[in-house]
Amino acid sequence: MNKIILTGDRPTGRLHLGHYVGSLKRRVELQNSGDYDKIYIMIADAQALTDNADNPEKVRQNIIEVALDYLSCGIDPTKSVIFIQSQVPQLCELSFYYMNLVSVSRLQRNPTVKSEIQMRKFEGSIPVGFFTYPISQAADITAFNATTVPAGEDQEPMLEQAREIVRRFNNAYGNTLIEPEILLPENSACLRLPGTDGKAKMSKSLGNCIYLSDSEEDVRKRVMAMYTDPEHLRLEDPGKVEGNTVFTYLEAFCRSEHFIAYLPEYANLDELKGHYRRGGLGDVKVKKFLNAVLQEELTPIRACRKEFEKNIPDVYRILKEGSEIAREVAASTLSNVRKAMHIDYFEDNDLIQSQSFNYGKAR
Numbered sequence: 372m373n374k375i376i377l378t379g380d381r382p383t384g385r386l387h388l389g390h391y392v393g394s395l396k397r398r399v400e401l402q403n404s405g406d407y408d409k410i411y412i413m414i415a416d417a418q419a420l421t422d423n424a425d426n427p428e429k430v431r432q433n434i435i436e437v438a439l440d441y442l443s444c445g446i447d448p449t450k451s452v453i454f455i456q457s458q459v460p461q462l463c464e465l466s467f468y469y470m471n472l473v474s475v476s477r478l479q480r481n482p483t484v485k486s487e488i489q490m491r492k493f494e495g496s497i498p499v500g501f502f503t504y505p506i507s508q509a510a511d512i513t514a515f516n517a518t519t520v521p522a523g524e525d526q527e528p529m530l531e532q533a534r535e536i537v538r539r540f541n542n543a544y545g546n547t548l549i550e551p552e553i554l555l556p557e558n559s560a561c562l563r564l565p566g567t568d569g570k571a572k573m574s575k576s577l578g579n580c581i582y583l584s585d586s587e588e589d590v591r592k593r594v595m596a597m598y599t600d601p602e603h604l605r606l607e608d609p610g611k612v613e614g615n616t617v618f619t620y621l622e623a624f625c626r627s628e629h630f631i632a633y634l635p636e637y638a639n640l641d642e643l644k645g646h647y648r649r650g651g652l653g654d655v656k657v658k659k660f661l662n663a664v665l666q667e668e669l670t671p672i673r674a675c676r677k678e679f680e681k682n683i684p685d686v687y688r689i690l691k692e693g694s695e696i697a698r699e700v701a702a703s704t705l706s707n708v709r710k711a712m713h714i715d716y717f718e719d720n721d722l723i724q725s726q727s728f729n730y731g732k733a734r
């Protein structure tokens with residue numbers, strides 16, 4: 372069986388460190404590993420519209436931002452197909468058929484959608500499109516026969532839902548769709564990177580992000596203002612590293628060579644944590660170290676982005692070509708789906724013949 376990746380992001384803003392550690396960095400590694408037969412990366416504009424129907428301009432403007440973030444992190448359009456969801460109308464048709472395989476109560480149980488509804492204060496008036504986006508995501512994944520979806524932990528319920536749809540479809544109509552697997556980050560700090568304010572998730576919607584394209588100064592300011600241990604007031608106080616965002620980010624980003632370069636008095640993160648716990652280590656020192664680590668990661672990305680920003684029409688061309696390829700692949704899956712569901716009437720000679728026979732007999 373071919374190994375195929377499908378993954379993507381909503382164009383509701385530029386991409387941030389959460390996207391980077393949760394999925395984007397991994398995608399680049401997987402792309403360059405050569406282990407995958409095909410890689411599809413989708414800018415989910417149609418999904419972004421499900422909770423931004425009154426602000427389509429925001430979605431429209433952010434498509435290029437997400438594309439620039441992809442390219443500057445190393446997504447290579449000669450190796451991966453980057454496309455825009457709305458340019459592949461076959462995905463809507465697949466969703467329409469999959470909707471018959473999912474109950475309303477099943478959708479209501481999805482914990483990610485539940486918390487997103489709360490966050491967006493949608494309780495009384497949930498847009499139908501938003502409520503059903505897990506089904507549309509199943510269409511996105513299965514349209515490309517994806518086996519693997521590299522994503523953050525919040526996507527687990529979506530993958531579960533997609534697998535259920537695949538099983539129900541294959542049971543009802545015969546083996547047609549591939550059951551996908553989620554590929555979570557190996558490092559547990561990256562499963563759901565917290566915001567700089569210490570809130571559970573760095574998220575565009577919460578305004579607690581460090582963006583991949585932030586300037587060096589903006590990153591430094593964000594880091595210096597980050598949430599730590601509120602009870603660690605004086606240098607000599609013992610501090611907590613659990614739930615301390617600066618340490619969570621260090622777990623996500625720092626490697627032993629960073630200590631050699633920027634903080635040689637400690638051999639590794641465990642030693643740094645030990646000192647913080649005992650007391651005598653100030654937040655500023657740890658934050659300065661984190662800033663150095665992040666700047667090392669982000670400087671090449673920033674520089675690469677500047678280059679792509681010089682040729683915006685070229686980026687749109689990449690998206691157009693990717694969308695054309697995506698359309699062909701999705702059309703082929705849709706054709707298999709229609710055949711399996713026996714709604715390919717005009718290609719179905721058996722149907723036409725048996726109906727002719729029935730009517731012939733009746734006469």
Ligand code: ATP
Nearest residue numbers: 380381383389393522523562563564573574575576
């Ligand atoms: P929005 O607020 O518009 O929903 P978002 O910041 O949650 O935006 P998405 O576009 O919904 O971002 O997520 C895209 C991908 O990035 C998904 O795979 C998701 O799991 C991952 N991701 C987003 N935020 C984080 C995070 N803080 N930690 C780990 N992964 C994340």
Ligand code: MG
Nearest residue numbers: 381487525574
């Ligand atoms: Mg999200």
